[in-house]
Amino acid sequence: MNALGLYNYWIVIFLMMTGFYVVIASGNLVKKIIGLNLFQASVFILYISAGKVSGGSAPILREGIESYSNPLPHVLILTAIVVGVATTALGLALVVRIREAYGTAEEDEIHRQDESL
Amino acid sequence: MIELVNFVLLGLLAVTALAAIRLHDLFAVTMMFGIYSLLAAVVFVVLDAVDVAFTEAAVGVGISTILMLATIGLVGRQERRPSHRPLLPLAVVIVTGAALVYGTLDMPGFGDPDAPVQRHVAPRYLEQSPEEIGIPNVVTVVLASYRGYDTLGELTVIFTAGVGILALLGLRRRRPSTQPTEQEKT
Amino acid sequence: MRDNPVLRVVTKIAIPLILLFALYVQFHGDYGPGGGFQAGVIFAAAFILYALVFGTRAARTVVPPAVLRTVTALGLILFAGVGTVSQLLGSQFLDYDALADNPLHGQHIGIFLVELGVGITVAAVMITLFLAFAGRQDEP
Numbered sequence: 001m002n003a004l005g006l007y008n009y010w011i012v013i014f015l016m017m018t019g020f021y022v023v024i025a026s027g028n029l030v031k032k033i034i035g036l037n038l039f040q041a042s043v044f045i046l047y048i049s050a051g052k053v054s055g056g057s058a059p060i061l062r063e064g065i066e067s068y069s070n071p072l073p074h075v076l077i078l079t080a081i082v083v084g085v086a087t088t089a090l091g092l093a094l095v096v097r098i099r100e101a102y103g104t105a106e107e108d109e110i111h112r113q114d115e116s117l
Numbered sequence: 118m119i120e121l122v123n124f125v126l127l128g129l130l131a132v133t134a135l136a137a138i139r140l141h142d143l144f145a146v147t148m149m150f151g152i153y154s155l156l157a158a159v160v161f162v163v164l165d166a167v168d169v170a171f172t173e174a175a176v177g178v179g180i181s182t183i184l185m186l187a188t189i190g191l192v193g194r195q196e197r198r199p200s201h202r203p204l205l206p207l208a209v210v211i212v213t214g215a216a217l218v219y220g221t222l223d224m225p226g227f228g229d230p231d232a233p234v235q236r237h238v239a240p241r242y243l244e245q246s247p248e249e250i251g252i253p254n255v256v257t258v259v260l261a262s263y264r265g266y267d268t269l270g271e272l273t274v275i276f277t278a279g280v281g282i283l284a285l286l287g288l289r290r291r292r293p294s295t296q297p298t299e300q301e302k303t
Numbered sequence: 304m305r306d307n308p309v310l311r312v313v314t315k316i317a318i319p320l321i322l323l324f325a326l327y328v329q330f331h332g333d334y335g336p337g338g339g340f341q342a343g344v345i346f347a348a349a350f351i352l353y354a355l356v357f358g359t360r361a362a363r364t365v366v367p368p369a370v371l372r373t374v375t376a377l378g379l380i381l382f383a384g385v386g387t388v389s390q391l392l393g394s395q396f397l398d399y400d401a402l403a404d405n406p407l408h409g410q411h412i413g414i415f416l417v418e419l420g421v422g423i424t425v426a427a428v429m430i431t432l433f434l435a436f437a438g439r440q441d442e443p
Contacts, residue, residue, distance in 0.1 A: 106196075
């Protein structure tokens with residue numbers, strides 16, 4: 001097992017962890033959602049990396065091509081991207097409503113207001 | 118050659134993600150996210166996933182970024198700087214990352230044609246779909262025919278999210294009283 | 304942005320091209336990269352560009368919210384409807400073999416309609432998302 005063969009996975013883990021870090025370390029709700037999106041995109045890259053076949057071609061059948069990359073991860077991620085943006089928008093809509101109700105999108109500020117009730 | 122391009126692009130992705138952490142201006146963070154999505158789309162082209170790259174370029178760079186900008190316009194663009202150093206989150210992230218790296222050690226190598234993922238249903242899709250369906254783009258075939266249930270479910274999720282947004286924000290103007298002449302009934 | 308003549312003219316030239324490209328992606332998805340999801344997003348991008356340049360009020364007269372709501376449901380109904388019709392014709396839910404005399408032709412029709420349903424719903428939801436967020440802001 002050579003290290004180069006695992007390079008993709010390690011970068012994906014790094015990207016995943018940056019997204020994770022933004023989600024848990026940042027207090028701003030919009031930045032948290034951006035962090036979730038970074039995390040999500042890293043999962044997409046993980047799936048597509050797993051589907052790649054060395055020397056393969058894009059899975060559109062043509063004459064004279066023997067080896068294709070795996071189409072199944074492509075299908076899963078294709079739909080996941082569009083579902084991802086729809087759910088992201090739902091999260092952002094919640095942030096907009098929270099900001100209208102509390103006057104801030106900072107997490108600790110919202111907690112403080114809740115406790116003072 | 119592809120390995121080299123892949124190597125460089127993934128490195129750039131890592132740099133962009135780091136920049137997104139360090140910035141506190143949400144506008145700049147959103148722009149970093151747009152660049153990140155565009156780089157991810159290029160990575161998908163390199164890894165033969167042309168359909169996915171197409172979607173990521175349209176959704177990640179276009180729609181997501183615009184929605185984030187619209188939100189920042191409503192919420193405010195400056196993030197408050199943290200008052201203390203975030204040591205606990207950093208420790209959690211490093212431990213999780215180390216565990217995941219340990220988990221990759223017995224994963225099949227990148228591009229291995231004999232990996233379990235390549236030997237399951239994918240060969241059947243590639244070999245049988247010309248006789249069964251007769252459409253060259255296998256991704257479309259699997260999406261719409263072999264995994265139609267899956268796609269129907271995904272579409273329902275998108276529909277539900279749209280309904281949720283309508284419930285939360287609505288399509289009518291919020292304060293028609295400021296401009297009474299533009300009041301509109303829907 | 305409505306007062307900038309360059310933006311106005313370029314937008315008016317670009318929007319038909321974007322719509323045409325979206326239709327190409329939608330209907331050529333069987334042979335090249337593309338399909339309902341991508342086409343829907345690109346189609347919505349044309350409307351979003353219009354709303355950005357001419358304002359959300361103008362965009363709402365182009366696609367009234369009532370129409371948008373109906374169209375959102377329409378795509379999903381088309382998808383589920385194709386499944387139900389194939390069931391009524393004697394095959395399984397979402398198995399398109401029964402839609403025409405020979406299975407290959409049936410699959411073609413089924414995939415075409417299903418992708419169309421996906422494209423319609425995705426485009427309508429994306430336009431809804433943008434108008435909902437942008438309509439929240441007070442327009443000058």
